[in-house]
Amino acid sequence: MKKVKADPKGVLTGSHYLDGDYAIAEGALAAGCQFFAGYPITPSTETAERFSERIPTIGGVFIQMEDELASIAALIGAAWGGKKAMTVTSGPGFSLMMENIGLACMLETPLVIANVQRGGPSTGLPTLTGQQDMMQVKWGSHGDYEIIALSPDSPQECFDLTIEAFNLSEMYRVPVFVMTDECVGHMHEKVVIPPAEEIELVERKWYTGPKSKYLPFKPDKDMIPFMVKAGDGYHFHITGLTHDERGYPVINAECQDVCVRHLNDKIRTKADEIIRFEEDKTDDADVVVISYGITSRVTTRAVRKAREAGLKVGTIRLITVWPFPEKRIKELAKKIKAFIVPEINYGQVVIEVERCAAGQAPAIPVSHCGGWVHDPDDIFKAIKEAAQ
Amino acid sequence: MKEEDRLQERPPIEDFLRMDRIPHIWCPGCGIGTVVTSFAEALKKSELDLDKVAILSGIGCTGRVAGYVKLDSIHTTHGRALPVATGLKLANPELKVVVFSGDGDIAGIGGNHFIHAARRNMDILIICVNNFNYAMTGGQVAATTPIDANASTAPYGNFEYPFSLPYLAEASGATYVARWTALHLRRVTKSIQEALGKRGFSFIEVITPCVTLYARRNRLGDGLNLLKYYYEKSEIQHGADTRTLDISYQGKLIVGKFVDKEKPTFLDCMNEHLGKVLGDKYQPYGVYHDGD
Structure with a gap:
């Protein structure tokens, strides 16, 4: 695992009075996130607003997509295009994202999703708090998979844990969730953003071997496969179908067994290193x-x-x-x-x-x-x- | 050429295909392979750096194209190839991004993504194979099924109005719109080549026979019959008003290049607008191709 210092361009070093939603955006920018795709939804929208305001002077893209289905889909594309990518949403939008959260897990794609939870089910309580998506984040998409979910209790932790979420997603090639709620999202508190050189980031596990030998899903010693980006000449193939190490679809029980066990065990066997309380x-x-x-x-x-x-x-x-x-x-x-x-x-x-x-x-x-x-x-x- | 050499000669399309995945899953007489051949030919003629071309598909018969073409390729979920392509293009703007998918994927479940990607003028080429039904799942009625055509979920014939895809594409903002049948091999190739050389949202519809389901259920003969039938029923009208391109059951097919114009893309607009408003503070984003 290669660690690097944060690029000062995205780091708003200093002591601020921010709400949790803004702090998530600042955490993402400090972590080097250059791609944000989202769809407005209360009580998470302020994160998208903050990112859209800040990114043009840092360098990157904010795009408001047509819905949450498209937002999470765009993140997958952006991640394979080489960028760190994130979105933010709340209950109804989170439900819409479930389909491609499954694809992100299947393609072992690093990305970050923040959910500023509100009361549900359905439209529920758009402006009022809830912690009702805690099971959905783990079980919401079909099939067996593992994800990582963090839960900040303050705007400061929204900042800190968003950076942590990016680091974990790069380390394990898995979607990572920042599961906050309306209360923390809209709570204003002191947020201290350290100097860039004090922020440690995990670099993507880039493949550097011969081009013809690249296998997008071949587990390395630490179980995590190497990644490349589109445009670098690897001519990789990745699919949401059950696949082998080459990324080629193999529709049988044997390959399914290897594929599903890998997606789950790469997190389950590292649980002790991931878990914080x-x-x-x-x-x-x-x-x-x-x-x-x-x-x-x-x-x-x-x-x-x-x-x-x-x-x-x-x-x-x-x-x-x-x-x-x-x-x-x-x-x-x-x-x-x-x-x-x-x-x-x-x-x-x-x-x-x-x-x-x-x-x-x-x-x-x-x-x-x-x-x-x-x-x-x-x-x-x-x-x-x-x-x- | 000696017989021996001829036997050893590889078809040129092999350079564009993942030969370790051949044979493909498509039915004999299906038109998808023909469109893939045109695509490979167009890529070759375009002289693009193949390292910088990415292809994405959704789900369905045509959704399998991304798995056979030897480029950076992503086989996504049903209808979502376009938003994934949007993310890919914006993350790495030097890529030429192609979405190759079916009518159900693009106009049915992915319809909303289609109109919005066109509205933004995302620099993406869409090749849409239209076989008038959901073939992979067994020939169900689609958003493109002509009225009166029979489908497994329209067993008494379809009575819903279908989309006219070129009309939808133009109305949503596409800058290049064409329609051909799969037997218009050279024309399809030329259209793809033209669109690959353009920047902006390009849309090419290719009418193809679905032998196993649509043709059999509607008693339209085998693949070759239907391929020829579509070809013979087509009439080339370049520049035709896209409002006049409705397809009726076994009726006339207006084909041709209907739209070919220049318009700044999403990234052009973003860079120009934010540059104007924010001045020197703005960090221009992306690498630019020179338009041909």
């Missing part, structure tokens, strides 16, 4: 609260109150939601009374916690169906009940 006071905890995004900030207050009341409560804040920190949940499940999982949906990540806990400790949801954040007291009450 913050853990606090779990050593002697009876109860562990697992949260992510805006909900982790509400959780902070509930947990403070619980500790003041003498309850032994620890926390895990998920930074990577997918892949999921299965091992750690399994370990904790053996020694605690219960997990509490507050999220702004009617029970999504809690199902994964329950699966990992495997009956060793209950996973108790604190559901909020969307439109606003939890009342910290609801989380507090759940902690108190579980601790007794």
Whole structure:
């Protein structure tokens, strides 16, 4: 893996007062993203607006496509044209992108998609918050595949994790998702953008061998195949059909087995290197609260109150939601009374916690169906009940 | 030439094909192969650097073309070849980008992408093989099926108005529009060659027989019969008003080059406009070809 310093052209070094949506755009520019295709949708549009305003003086392309189907499709083209590419959307647009998220996974294409979540289903709550696409991001497209999803809890993290998303997408040749929500997207806070030389970027894994020998899907030692760009004389072929290392379609069960296992195992076997979470006071905890995004900030207050009341409560804040920190949940499940999982949906990540806990400790949801954040007291009450 | 040498001689089209993927999947008598031959011939005549030509297809019989042509090639999802091509072209503007796909892909599921790529005048050439039905899935009715033609999902005959693709292309902003039948080999080749030499959104429709489904279901004979039939039913009218190009079932086919004009492309417009508004602060984007 080759690391390089960020190009100062895209880095707005300094201390700013930005909302999460703007911070995502700045993160993308700092990461060297030169291609943005998108379609307006509340509450994510500000990212597209910021990018469209900034890119002409940096060098790159912003294009507003005819819909989200086209936006994600254009990203795939741009990535194979050699650029770092991103789009941003919310629920309904995210649903439309599912088709070509599958293609991006199948073609092992590095790209970044930010989802500023709102309440659903359907048109739902365009202007109000939700965390209801957390399962869709993992399972929404058909077939078996693995992706990486990150969940920022602040505008600062929107900036930091967007850069991280680009790095992970290049490292693993996979679509990476920045799963934020309306609350963080529209929240204004201090965002510190470091000097370019302090921003480390992962360079695409470019192929340099003989042209006739290039195989677009031949796993390297680290399982990740090398990439080329169109126009460099490799005459590569890539297809959404089940394919071999050459990229040629092979329609049988044997090739399907190799192809699908590779797409999944290149992430599953590296899960420990990818997964990031913050853990606090779990050593002697009876109860562990697992949260992510805006909900982790509400959780902070509930947990403070619980500790003041003498309850032994620890926390895990998920930074990577997918892949999921299965091992750690399994370990904790053996020694605690219960997990509490507050999220702004009617029970999504809690199902994964329950699966990992495997009956060793209950996973108790604190559901909020969307439109606003939890009342910290609801989380507090759940902690108190579980601790007794 | 000695018999031995003749046997060893390779057909010139082999240079353009992935011979390790031949034989292809198309039915005997299908017109797609003929259009691919014209494309290969046009590429050769155009003297373009083949390293800088990319081809994209969607799904369907014609969608398989990208898999057989030895260029940078992407076989995308159904209807999405054009937006993928848009991203590819904008990411690497020195590429000549060709979308080679069927009527269902381009005018059905990808119809919205088609009109918008034309509106923007994206510098992309589209070769659309129109066989009047969804062939790969078994001969279903399409957005191009003529009224009264039979299809597996129009078993009593089609009663929906079809699109006239050249009219749609011109109305949406295309700068080069032509229509031929697959038997107009030289004309198809010439059109593709002309369009490869142009900048802007070019659209070439090629009417081809679908022997296995459309022809059989409508009792129109074999591939050669239908190929000849389309050819004989066609009338060349260069510059014809695209509003007059409707295709009726087994009726007359107006063919020819209907539109050939110059207009700044998406990137031309972007660079000119942003350069004007932002002045020296603007970072011009992309590499430019000289128009022929």
